[in-house]
Amino acid sequence: MEIRHISEPIHIKGFSVQTNNEAEFSQHGKIPGLWQRFDNTISVDYVSGERVYGVYFNYESDHAGNFSVLAGYDGKKVLENVIVESITIPSGKxxxxTKQGEMPQIAIDAWTDVWKYFTQENAEYERTFTVDFEHYVNGNHIDVYIAIK
Incomplete structure (x- = not known):
């Protein structure tokens, strides 16, 4: 893990759901269906540099409360007959x-590392629970960005 500073906001378009970790760890998770909807609806132009993001926002409280997730991309094209939502990933710390390997296991492994880090008593950094995001660099590389104080 490493510290990165986002200097310019990143604008993401896609679809969102509201959920919580309890639902996601049960048979009632909404995130898999969200990604399926995104994959079936939006064509991402990777060759031209577009990338996919999973954005976590509207945290009710901390990891135990409700939050929203947006499956989206950073493309500029207008999608005909598709209503998308937008969110801006703010600049910040x-x-x-980072994980590399096979999807979806690397996403699961990256979030496992996040939870392990932030549940240890002596964690050097503290989450802000503002906006966190997954950046899918390519089909086998994910970076999970956690906003910190």
Whole structure:
């Protein structure tokens, strides 16, 4: 893991759901269906540099409360007949957890590292629970950015 500073906001378009970790760890998780909807609806132009993001925001409290997740991309094109939502990832200080390998296991492993780090008593950094995000660098590389104080 490493500290990265995002100097310019990142604008993301896609679809969102509201959920919580309790639901996601049960048979009632909404995130898999969200990603399926995104993959079936939006064509991402990776060759031209577009990238996919999973953005976590509207935290009710901490990891135990409700939050929203947006599956999206950073493309500029207008999608015909598709209503998308937008969110801006703010500039700021983030602790980044990186994994490479097979999807979806690397996403699961990256979030496991996040939870392990922030549940230890002597964690050097503290989460802000503002906006966190997954950046899918390519099909087998994910960076999970956690906003910190």
């Amino acid at each position: 983030y602790l980044v957890f």
